[in-house]
Structures are given as C-alpha cells and as structure tokens.
Amino acid sequence: xxxxxxxxxxxxxxxxxxxxxCPAHTNVPEYIRLIAQGRYDDAYLLNRESNVFPAILGRTCxxxxxxxxxxxxxxxxxxxxxxxxxxxxxxxxxxxDRLPRAPAEKNGKRIACVGAGPASLxxxxxxxxxxxxxxxxxxxxTAGGLMRTNIPAFRLPASVLDEETQVIIDMGxxxxxxxxxxxLRALLAEGYDAVFVGSGAPRGKELELPGRRDETGETxxxxxxxxxxxxxxxxxxxxxxRVLIIGVGNTAMDCCRSSRRLGGKDIxxxxxxxxxxxxxxxxxxxxxxxxxxxxxxxxxxxxFVVENGKLTGMEFEILEWDEPAAHSRVVDTVVLPCDDVxxxxxxxxxxxxxxxxLGLRFGEWDLPIVDEKTMExxxxxxxxxxxxxFGPKNIIWAVAHAHEAAISIxxxxxxxxxxxxxxxxxxxxxxxxxxxxxxxxxxFNPAGRQQMDHVELSxxxxxxxxxxxxxxxxxxxxxxxxxxxxxxxxTVFSGPLCIECDACIxxxxxxxxxxxxxxxxxxxxxxxxxxxxxxxxxxxxxxxxPQTGRVMVKDENVCVHCGLCAERCPTAAWDMERFELKIxxxxxxxxxxSR
Amino acid sequence: xxxxxxxxxxxVELERNELGLTVRDYEGAMSTLCAGCxxxxxxxxxxxxxxxxxxxxxxxxxxxxxxxxxKTPAYFVRGAHGFNSVHGRMVAIATGANAANRKLxxxxxxxxxxxxxxxxxxxxxxxxxNVNMLxxxxxxxxxGLTKGQFSASTDVNSTSKxxxxxxxxxxxPVMLGLSLGATFVARGFSGNKEHLLPLIKAGLEHTGFALIxxxxxxxxxxxxxxxxxxxxxxxxxxxxxxxxTLFQDGIHANGSDDGAxxxxxxxxxxxxxxxxxxxxxxxxxxxxxxxxxxHKAPDEVLTGLFYVNEAAPDLHELNKTVTEPLVAVPFERLxxxxxxxxxxxxxxx
Numbered sequence: 001x002x003x004x005x006x007x008x009x010x011x012x013x014x015x016x017x018x019x020x021x022c023p024a025h026t027n028v029p030e031y032i033r034l035i036a037q038g039r040y041d042d043a044y045l046l047n048r049e050s051n052v053f054p055a056i057l058g059r060t061c062x063x064x065x066x067x068x069x070x071x072x073x074x075x076x077x078x079x080x081x082x083x084x085x086x087x088x089x090x091x092x093x094x095x096x097d098r099l100p101r102a103p104a105e106k107n108g109k110r111i112a113c114v115g116a117g118p119a120s121l122x123x124x125x126x127x128x129x130x131x132x133x134x135x136x137x138x139x140x141x142t143a144g145g146l147m148r149t150n151i152p153a154f155r156l157p158a159s160v161l162d163e164e165t166q167v168i169i170d171m172g173x174x175x176x177x178x179x180x181x182x183x184l185r186a187l188l189a190e191g192y193d194a195v196f197v198g199s200g201a202p203r204g205k206e207l208e209l210p211g212r213r214d215e216t217g218e219t220x221x222x223x224x225x226x227x228x229x230x231x232x233x234x235x236x237x238x239x240x241x242r243v244l245i246i247g248v249g250n251t252a253m254d255c256c257r258s259s260r261r262l263g264g265k266d267i268x269x270x271x272x273x274x275x276x277x278x279x280x281x282x283x284x285x286x287x288x289x290x291x292x293x294x295x296x297x298x299x300x301x302x303x304f305v306v307e308n309g310k311l312t313g314m315e316f317e318i319l320e321w322d323e324p325a326a327h328s329r330v331v332d333t334v335v336l337p338c339d340d341v342x343x344x345x346x347x348x349x350x351x352x353x354x355x356x357x358l359g360l361r362f363g364e365w366d367l368p369i370v371d372e373k374t375m376e377x378x379x380x381x382x383x384x385x386x387x388x389x390f391g392p393k394n395i396i397w398a399v400a401h402a403h404e405a406a407i408s409i410x411x412x413x414x415x416x417x418x419x420x421x422x423x424x425x426x427x428x429x430x431x432x433x434x435x436x437x438x439x440x441x442x443x444f445n446p447a448g449r450q451q452m453d454h455v456e457l458s459x460x461x462x463x464x465x466x467x468x469x470x471x472x473x474x475x476x477x478x479x480x481x482x483x484x485x486x487x488x489x490x491t492v493f494s495g496p497l498c499i500e501c502d503a504c505i506x507x508x509x510x511x512x513x514x515x516x517x518x519x520x521x522x523x524x525x526x527x528x529x530x531x532x533x534x535x536x537x538x539x540x541x542x543x544x545x546p547q548t549g550r551v552m553v554k555d556e557n558v559c560v561h562c563g564l565c566a567e568r569c570p571t572a573a574w575d576m577e578r579f580e581l582k583i584x585x586x587x588x589x590x591x592x593x594s595r
Numbered sequence: 596x597x598x599x600x601x602x603x604x605x606x607v608e609l610e611r612n613e614l615g616l617t618v619r620d621y622e623g624a625m626s627t628l629c630a631g632c633x634x635x636x637x638x639x640x641x642x643x644x645x646x647x648x649x650x651x652x653x654x655x656x657x658x659x660x661x662x663x664x665x666k667t668p669a670y671f672v673r674g675a676h677g678f679n680s681v682h683g684r685m686v687a688i689a690t691g692a693n694a695a696n697r698k699l700x701x702x703x704x705x706x707x708x709x710x711x712x713x714x715x716x717x718x719x720x721x722x723x724x725n726v727n728m729l730x731x732x733x734x735x736x737x738x739g740l741t742k743g744q745f746s747a748s749t750d751v752n753s754t755s756k757x758x759x760x761x762x763x764x765x766x767x768p769v770m771l772g773l774s775l776g777a778t779f780v781a782r783g784f785s786g787n788k789e790h791l792l793p794l795i796k797a798g799l800e801h802t803g804f805a806l807i808x809x810x811x812x813x814x815x816x817x818x819x820x821x822x823x824x825x826x827x828x829x830x831x832x833x834x835x836x837x838x839x840t841l842f843q844d845g846i847h848a849n850g851s852d853d854g855a856x857x858x859x860x861x862x863x864x865x866x867x868x869x870x871x872x873x874x875x876x877x878x879x880x881x882x883x884x885x886x887x888x889x890h891k892a893p894d895e896v897l898t899g900l901f902y903v904n905e906a907a908p909d910l911h912e913l914n915k916t917v918t919e920p921l922v923a924v925p926f927e928r929l930x931x932x933x934x935x936x937x938x939x940x941x942x943x944x
Binding site for chain 2: 073074075436443444446499500501502503505506507509510511530531533547548558560562564567568569570571
C-alpha cells in the first residue's frame with residue numbers, strides 16, 4: 001500500500017466517528033472535554049459554531065453521531081453525545097457578548113429567505129455578520145418552522161426554542177411574520193441578490209382508503225403534522241379516548257405522546273411491518289412505550305369504518321411477515337374501534353408557489369433539482385436547504401445545508417463561482433505535557449452509559465408542555481464525559497524517528513499496531529494482530545521505516561486513543577495530537593475569495 | 596490527567612488457548628523500564644510463548660537477580676510464583692526451587708551484568724548440574740541501571756555513549772554455555788520476535804538447562820552509533836543460522852524430513868531443523884562450537900538455536916531424586932525420623 005496521506009484533513013476527520021457522521025461536523029470530543037472541565041460557555045459556543053442551535057438539538061437531534069460513536073464498538077453503548085450537548089446549553093452563562101454580530105455598515109446585498117425554520121435562520125446567522133441584509137418571510141406569527149409546529153413542547157420547551165431563534169433574529173433579520181410567499185416570480189421581482197428557500201416539507205401524506213371522505217360532521221381523521229401544528233398554536237386541546245396512529249416514524253411518536261396528554265387513554269400505533277423496519281428512533285419508541293402507548297405490528301390499514309357519518313373504527317389486514325421472502329401476506333382482517341385516527345405516514349414537499357416557467361427545474365417526486373454541494377437550484381441565485389431541498393430529513397441536516405448555501409450565496413454575491421468552495425483545513429496540536437502527563441483524560445473508563453431521568457409518569461401528563469427529560473445531573477455528567485474516547489486526539493506517527501523497538505505494539509491494549517512488510521490492502525489486512533472487522537475504518541500505513549524498510553500499520557477501527565503507544569515510544573515517533581477540523585463557513589469564503 | 600495502566604478493553608474477541616485463557620491473562624504489571632527498552636519486547640515474547648504453550652500460570656516459577664533485566668519478571672504472568680534474589684544468585688535459588696519441585700516451569704531472567712560478572716560462578720555450576728530451567732540473559736552490553744558503564748559482554752571497540760572504546764574482550768555467553776555443557780544454547784534478538792518466540796518456546800519445552808542469550812538493546816545508554824548492541828547494528832548484522840519448527844505435539848509433526856535434523860524432546864515435542872549450513876549439526880556440540888568459532892566475525896551477530904541435547908541427564912536424574920515434588924511426598928517418607936537417620940549414618944561408617 002502507498003503511505004497514508006495524513007496531510008489531507010479527511011483522514012483524521014474519518015477517525016473522529018461522531019464528527020464524521022454529523023452532517024454539520026460538530027467537534028464533539030472537544031466540547032465534551034470542555035464540559036468535563038466545567039467550561040459550559042465554551043462548550044456551547046463551540047457547538048453553536050457548527051450546529052447553531054445547541055439547546056434545541058440537545059433535546060431533539062436525530063443524533064447520527066451516536067450510532068457512529070467508537071464507544072458503541074467497545075461496549076455496545078454510544079456516549080450520550082446529544083444529552084451532553086444539552087448539559088452545555090442548560091448550564092451556560094450569559095454568552096451574548098460572544099455571539100456573532102452584524103456590522104453597522106452593510107455590504108449592500110439583500111437576501112430573501114422563505115420560511116423561518118432552522119435552514120433560513122442558519123443562513124441569516126452566517127450572512128448577517130458579513131454585512132448582508134437578510135429578510136425572512138414566515139407564514140406563522142412565530143419563528144422556528146417545524147421545530148415549533150411539529151416538535152411537541154414536552155420535548156422542546158418553547159422558551160428554549162425562542163431563545164435560540166431570537167438570538168439570530170435580533171442580529172438584525174428583517175422578519176416578516178404572517179407573510180406567506182405565494183409567488184417566486186413576485187419575490188424575484190423585488191430585486192433580491194439571492195433567494196434561499198427553507199420552507200420545509202410542509203404537507204403530510206394522505207391515506208385515501210374507503211371511508212376517508214364519508215364523515216359528515218367534524219372530522220376525526222387527522223393529518224399528523226397538521227394536527228401537531230394546531231396543538232402547538234393552541235387550536236387543538238383534546239382528542240378522543242381511543243386513538244389510532246397510522247405509521248411508526250418519529251412524527252407518529254410525537255402524535256401518540258401528544259394524544260396521551262390531550263385525553264387519549266387507549267392509544268395504538270399501527271405498523272405495517274415488524275420492528276426493525278420502524279423509522280422512529282429507538283429512544284423515541286422507548287419513551288412512547290414508557291407512556292403506555294401500544295405498538296401493533298403487521299397491521300395494514302384497509303378502510304375507515306364510518307357509521308352514520310361518524311368515524312367508529314378502522315379495518316386492518318393482519319399480515320404475516322415472511323422473513324426469507326422479505327414480503328408480507330395477508331392472514332386475516334380485524335376492525336379496531338376508535339374515536340380518532342392520526343395519519344403519520346410521511347411528509348411531502350409542496351411548491352405550489354414556484355412558477356414552473358422561471359427556469360427552476362423540478363425532478364423526481366416533484367422536488368426541485370438542487371446541487372448537493374452548492375445547494376443551488378437550476379435558477380442561478382436561488383438556493384435551497386433543509387427539507388425543501390431533498391425531502392424530509394432533520395434539523396441537523398437543515399443546518400448543514402444552510403451553511404453550504406450561505407457560502408454559495410456569499411460567492412454568488414461576490415461574483416465568485418458557487419462551486420469554488422473554501423477548503424477544509426486542520427490543526428494538529430501535541431497533547432504531551434510531560435512524562436506520563438497528557439492534557440486529556442487518556443485512561444479508559446469502563447463506566448456504562450448514563451440513563452436520562454424522566455418526570456414521573458404520575459405527574460407527566462399534568463401539563464401539555466411539561467418537559468419529560470430532566471437533563472443529566474452533575475454526577476451523571478461527570479460519569480458520561482469520561483466515557484468519551486477522545487477520538488480527536490490522534491495518534492500521529494513520524495516514521496523517520498522510529499527505531500522499531502516494538503514498545504508501542506507491546507503496550508497497545510487493542511492490538512491495533514503492527515510493524516510488518518508492506519503488501520496490498522487485503523493481504524496486509526490479513527496479517528494484522530487483531531482481525532480487521534471494519535474495513536470502513538482507516539488503515540494507516542507509514543512510509544518504509546529507516547532500519548528495516550518495513551512499515552508501521554495501524555487499524556483505526558480498534559484504537560481507543562489511550563495514548564500508551566506515545567507514552568512508551570522512546571523517540572516520540574508516536575505523539576498524541578489534538579485534531580481540530582477547520583470547517584469552512586461563509587466568513588472563511590470572505591478571506592479566501594474577496595481579498 | 597494521565598494514566599499508563601494498560602486497560603482491558605472489550606473491543607476485540609481475544610484468542611483463547613487450551614486452558615481458556617487469553618494472552619492478557621499472562622501479562623504482569625506495567626513495565627517501569629525506559630520506553631523502548633529491548634527487555635519489554637522479551638517480556639512480551641515470554642507472555643506470548645507461555646500463552647501459546649498453554650502453561651497454567653501457577654505452574655510457572657519466575658526468578659531474577661538484580662538489574663534492569665531482573666525487574667522484568669514483574670511484568671509477565673502475574674499468576675506465577677516468583678523470587679527476586681540478590682545480585683547474581685538467581686540461579687542458585689532456582690536450583691534449590693527446582694530440587695524441591697521438579698514439576699514447575701522455571702523461567703530465570705538475568706542480564707549480562709547479573710550473569711557474566713557477579714553471577715558467573717553460580718551460572719557455571721547451574722549449567723554443569725543441568726538444572727531444568729529456561730535461563731534468559733537479556734544482554735545489552737552495558738550497565739544501564741548504573742548509567743552506562745561497559746559490561747562483561749561489551750565487544751572490543753564498541754563505544755560508550757560518550758565515545759570511549761572498550762578494550763577488554765567480552766565473555767560470550769553462548770560459548771560459555773557450550774564449553775560448560777549446557778544442553779540447549781541459543782541466541783535471539785529482542786527486535787526480532789518472530790525468531791525469538793520459537794526459541795523461547797523450544798527452551799521451555801527442553802528438559803535441562805536452556806540458555807538463551809537475547810541481544811536486547813539499552814535504548815538509553817547503548818543504542819548509539821558506536822555500539823555493537825544497538826537496534827540498528829544488530830538489525831544490519833544479524834545472521835540467522837537456523838530455520839527450525841517446533842511441533843508441540845510431536846506425533847502430529849508433518850512434512851517430509853528431506854535430510855533435515857529432527858530432535859525428539861522429553862516433553863513430547865519435536866524440533867525439526869531445515870536448511871542448515873552444510874558443515875553444521877545442532878545436535879553435535881563439537882560441530883556447533885567449530886561452526887561458531889569459524890564465524891566469529893565482528894560484523895556478524897549470529898542468532899539461532901545452536902545446540903540442543905535432549906539425552907543428557909538433568910539435576911534430578913543425576914541425583915536420583917524422587918519423581919514427585921517434595922510437597923507431594925507424604926511426610927513419613929519425606930522425614931522418616933531419627934531411627935532412619937541413624938541407619939543412614941551407620942551406612943557411612
């Protein structure tokens with residue numbers, strides 16, 4: 001194999017599994033260390049730089065980082081990254097004077113954003129400090145988008161949402177509440193330098209089955225996201241005792257738990273397929289079941305039972321899942337009586353307000369054609385981000401899209417091609433403090449993942465907006481931070497210093513090092529002391545070593561970053577160096593391109 | 596915060612030996628030797644060897660004297676018996692222990708100072724008695740613990756760290772062993788574990804005194820340019836004379852003999868040598884000595900299993916001792932009483 005190119009930030013970035021998995025590349029290990037040191041303000045601000053909404057995400061994030069976490073490979077349980085983020089947000093002091101600010105002098109460019117959700121707010125957050133004038137059009141009277149209308153207050157208190165959205169708006173956004181954009185043509189005619197569409201995926205999917213339109217009075221068949229929205233705005237305050245939720249995604253979880261709080265007593269979530277196919281996050285399923293919600297598998301909706309113009313139940317086909325054939329077959333039917341049905345089977349994008357003759361092309365599923373890197377549509381100067389770009393994802397993806405879109409908008413306004421992206425960079429800083437002294441807690445802590453405490457069930461449903469999760473206690477936080485393996489503290493090897501004494505190999509508790517003759521990747525992998533079970537992970541190969549010409553090989557998969565190799569290295573050929581990924585934002589494009 | 600304890604991480608499923616133990620079960624305390632010390636590699640190789648031979652930890656007795664090398668028994672097989680003796684007297688203690696309990700595996704770890712200076716008298720007599728043990732000399736050619744003076748194994752014209760050349764001729768433990776009649780004589784290099792591992796395993800399988808001289812560089816005081824016991828010098832000058840395979844279960848030794856030398860061991864194991872130099876037979880002492888004498892060149896560090904003799908009687912056979920460890924002999928037999936002693940004394944009159 002050729003020597004690994006560690007000068008490319010991608011190599012070390014991949015080693016930091018959480019940061020690699022995070023769409024916004026949040027520097028997780030560093031903020032966890034800051035929490036460990038009690039530096040909550042710094043931890044919060046480090047988070048905010050990449051994900052903009054740490055307090056909101058600390059409660060609601062879809063957590064792509066956690067399944068990726070190295071700790072999962074060690075003891076089966078990821079570090080509670082998301083909940084530690086909340087710790088930083090909850091315990092931070094006043095950071096107002098450390099937040100970005102808009103300069104008094106503007107650069108004369110005007111940007112319009114459609115929808116005041118996480119995507120548009122992130123664009124505003126990135127562009128306002130550069131002197132842009134940002135106008136956001138929002139159909140509702142409040143900001144936050146789906147974070148407000150679809151995430152129930154018992155998961156995300158309104159005060160938390162208000163605080164983080166308002167900080168951006170207060171930077172100087174010209175926000176037009178209660179203003180629905182009905183024509184992109186008209187918007188473009190207003191002469192904005194760029195338009196950002198962050199209008200989400202606002203249409204819940206319909207389920208057209210027999211009986212769907214047979215009700216005569218007030219309907220008891222609800223579209224999940226619309227129903228959640230009307231709860232958020234106080235229009236819906238009750239529901240029948242027997243509720244059926246169709247679908248088993250995260251929206252379904254929010255619907256069933258909201259039903260529980262509005263008077264629902266017998267709540268069933270109806271799933272077509274067995275567990276394992278569920279779209280809902282495991283922790284959301286857990287929380288719903290803890291609240292007494294029943295989840296029925298292998299039930300496929302057949303018709304709504306409407307008697308005398310009133311919904312009385314729903315008929316289902318009972319399926320049997322044939323595992324080898326990956327196929328279900330009908331074995332029976334059943335009618336389940338109910339008072340209300342909530343449809344939570346997905347969302348769609350809807351762009352009735354975008355005229356199809358503007359040069360903005362649409363592709364499959366009636367989604368706009370958007371470049372995945374630049375977020376630009378086929379109409380130059382019109383950018384997309386969040387759910388409106390590629391269909392429903394989640395908040396952290398919306399933030400990641402918006403950071404990219406902000407760079408593109410900045411390029412566009414400066415006359416730089418949008419595909420000229422400022423590059424990723426990195427810093428590597430040695431963490432050696434002295435003999436057996438490292439500036440990070442390098443000892444492996446065998447503690448298990450801390451469990452989040454919840455409000456007692458007896459009290460939980462007393463108010464609709466009572467936050468269920470209590471947050472980590474000081475003790476839980478202290479234990480959880482030590483579970484992080486500090487994957488960003490990289491093992492950096494300087495081949496020319498190596499005397500091939502084997503000290504690192506002998507001391508490595510994970511058997512991840514080898515000095516051996518070079519070979520092809522597959523052949524070399526077969527000669528490692530610990531089997532290479534995860535080829536997704538990097539395999540470091542040094543240049544030929546000075547004494548024998550053999551190579552140092554390291555399987556990144558099994559390293560726990562304990563630093564013992566560097567500790568026992570007589571020549572400091574191994575060093576533990578903190579990797580800091582330099583993520584480019586719009587402000588960095590300023591430096592790179594406009595000077 | 597910092598830590599240099601080697602944690603047990605349930606990351607990879609570790610290989611288990613016949614006893615169900617993993618290699619980690621044969622480790623000891625964390626080494627406090629200098630980082631990069633050759634001795635740590637020897638330790639790691641011993642750990643690997645006893646793991647692969649599936650020796651129960653409590654059937655091992657590890658002994659040492661004084662010096663850097665003599666610290667190492669603390670770093671392997673924490674479940675073994677151990678004795679850290681005074682300087683140069685390790686092998687005397689080992690002889691006594693072996694006399695009392697012949698069933699244990701004795702691993703003595705010594706250095707060039709401990710063995711070739713202060714302890715050479717004891718070493719010579721233990722070799723004569725053919726004590727059944729593995730005797731490792733971690734040979735770095737320097738007194739590391741006292742900051743780098745020349746030792747009895749420093750080669751002529753090898754320099755100190757400050758550049759002073761050594762003028763006294765060295766004692767070669769291999770020639771010493773051969774001339775005194777050691778029944779297993781080998782040399783390895785800590786930087787070549789692939790070769791050292793089978794040497795140590797064969798030494799443990801050998802019945803009788805197994806002497807292995809291990810070139811084990813002192814990273815602090817003798818790993819410089821003028822040294823003939825540095826990593827670099829040894830790597831560039833090592834000449835491996837043997838190519839042997841150890842079959843732990845000799846019955847299942849496979850492959851054809853094709854003129855190779857085969858040695859059956861008392862333990863049931865089998866040693867098979869292949870591709871030996873034409874004028875050399877590792878079972879013939881005279882041939883081994885002659886070969887080594889002929890190849891005594893300053894630019895060659897010969898390594899290998901030079902000589903093995905499974906036929907020579909060991910300490911117990913020579914002294915017609917009981918076949919059981921003394922601890923297993925009933926007290927009435929072990930100490931038959933005053934009348935029996937009187938009878939015995941009468942026989943001397």
